[in-house]
C-alpha cells in the first residue's frame with residue numbers, strides 16, 4: 001500500500017502528469033479501499049462526494065493490480081473521456097504496459113452487410129435525398145475507417161434515420177454466417193475487447209451484451225478479475241430494463257422491412273410471402289393506433305381502457321404465426337431469410353409470453369407508448385436475485401461507485417435493490433467547503449405541490465432569486481409539463497430579459513454549449529439536465545428545483561413494486577420511494593458546486609422539505625450548506641458575490 005501512498009503524494013508521478021493535482025485525503029483513502037477490494041476479490045459500494053476525484057481513486061489501484069478489468073460508466077461521453085483522457089494519463093504516469101479497449105453497443109458501428117443491402121435496395125426503402133447523400137458518405141467511411149465507429153463520421157448527424165439501416169441489431173446480425181464476417185467492425189471491436197487488459201463499456205452494453213445475451217461477448221466477463229461501475233446509482237434502473245423482456249412495434253416493422261428485402265432477393269418466386277409480410281406489417285401499425293396517447297406508460301391491468309388493443313394484439317399474433325410458417329418453408333434459401341425466420345420465432349415467443357398470464361408471475365407487464373411506436377415490457381419486480389447470481393458466479397472484485405448512493409450514509413436501500421449482501425460500504429464527503437460556498441434556500445409561503453397554481457407560485461418565488469443571481473441558473477423540473485409551463489411563464493414575464501434555453505430546443509451538448517457561451521442564461525430542463533452535467537464557475541450560480549423528485553406513483557413498475565412491498569408487510573415509502581427521491585435530489589443538487597472556487601444557491605421550492613417529518617432526512621442527506629428561508633439573505637449572498 002506504500003506504493004499507493006507515494007503515487008498520490010504531493011510530489012508524485014500524478015502531479016507531474018496532471019495539472020493542478022493535489023493530495024486529497026478522501027481520494028487516497030478511497031484508492032486504498034479499492035486496492036484492498038481488488039486484492040481480496042471483495043465487493044465495495046463506495047460513495048464519493050463531488051470533487052473527491054473518484055476516477056483516479058479507482059484507476060490507479062485497478063491499473064496497478066493488473067489482470068483484466070471492465071470499467072462500466074453511465075454514458076458514451078464518459079466512456080470516451082475515460083478512454084481518450086483519463087486512462088492514457090494514468091497509464092503513462094504509472095508506466096504500466098496495459099492495453100485498453102473501448103467497446104460500444106453494436107448500433108455504434110457501421111455494418112457492412114446491412115450497408116450493402118441498403119445500397120442495393122435504395123428504391124425499396126423510404127429515404128429522402130438528404131439520406132441518400134448520407135448513404136454515400138457512410139459507404140466511403142466504411143471503406144476507409146479503421147473501426148467503423150459512427151462517431152467518427154461527423155458529417156452524418158448522430159440521430160439521422162439512415163443509421164438504423166446501416167447498423168446491425170442483435171436480431172438481424174448474421175454472426176458467423178455473415179458473408180462480411182471477416183471485415184466486420186463489431187466483431188473486430190469485440191476481438192480487441194477480449195484481448196485487452198482494460199475494457200471500457202457503458203451500463204447499457206454491460207447488461208445487454210456482456211452479462212446477458214450476446215454470444216460474441218460471452219467470454220469477456222468470465223475472464224475478468226475486476227468490474228468497476230462508475231455512476232453506479234444508475235444500475236437499478238438499467239438492470240431492470242435488461243433483466244426484463246420487451247418487444248416493440250419498431251422491431252416488428254424492421255422484421256417486415258428486412259423480410260421484404262430478403263424475399264425479393266432470395267425467394268421472388270414464392271408468392272404467399274409478400275402478402276403475409278404486408279398483413280403482419282399492417283397488424284403492427286394497427287396495434288400502435290389502438291392507443292391514441294403518446295409518451296405514456298400503461299400497466300397491463302389498465303389496458304381495458306383501450307378496447308381494441310387486445311383483439312389487435314391477438315390478430316398480430318395470428319399474422320406473425322402465419323409469416324413464421326412461410327419463412328420456415330423458405331429459410332434454407334438464404335442466410336437473410338433464415339435470420340428473418342429466427343427473428344419471427346423469437347418475436348412471436350415474446351408476444352405470446354407477454355399475452356399469457358400464467359408465465360410471468362414475478363414480472364410486471366406494461367406498455368410504453370412513444371410517438372410512432374409502442375413497446376410491450378415485462379419488468380422483474382426485483383432485480384436482486386438475478387443480479388446476485390451474476391455476482392457470485394465466480395471469484396472477482398466488484399466496485400460500485402457514485403456521488404449518490406446512500407441516504408445519510410445508509411446504503412441499505414441501494415444494497416437491497418441490487419441484491420448486494422455481505423458487502424463493504426464506504427462514504428467520503430466532498431472536500432468542498434459547502435458552508436461557505438453554498439446556500440440552501442427554501443422559500444416561504446408556497447402551497448403543497450398538488451395545488452393547481454403550484455408552478456405559477458414557484459415561478460413567482462423564483463423571479464427575485466433569478467434577478468439577484470442575474471440569470472446564470474438551471475431551473476430543474478420534475479416533469480416535462482412543469483418544465484414547459486415554467487418556460488412559458490418566464491417568457492411572458494415583463495422586465496425579465498435573461499436568455500432562456502429550454503430542454504428539447506437542441507441536443508443536450510448543444511444546449512450546454514449555448515448555456516456556457518451565453519451570459520446570464522437560464523436553462524429550463526427536466527431529467528436530461530438532472531445529472532451528468534458539469535458547468536463550472538459563475539455561469540451556473542443558481543439551481544432551482546421545483547419539487548422533491550418522487551417518481552410518479554402511477555408508473556406501472558413503481559406501483560407494482562410498492563404493492564408487492566406492502567404485501568410483504570414492508571414500508572414502501574420509507575424503504576423505496578424516499579431513498580430514491582433522496583438519491584435523485586442529490587444528483588440535481590450536485591450540479592451547483594463543481595470545484596473549490598464555485599459559489600451558488602440551491603433553491604428547493606417544495607414546502608414538504610420543511611413541513612413533513614421525512615423532510616429532515618432529505619436535507620440532512622444534502623451536502624452541509626448553510627440553510628435559509630429568507631429571501632433577503634439570498635439577495636445578500638449574490639450581492640456579495642457580484643461585488644467581488
Ligand code: SF4
Nearest residue numbers: 111168173174178184
Ligand atoms: S457479422 Fe453482423 S454486424 Fe458484422 S457485418 Fe455481418 S451482419 Fe453486420
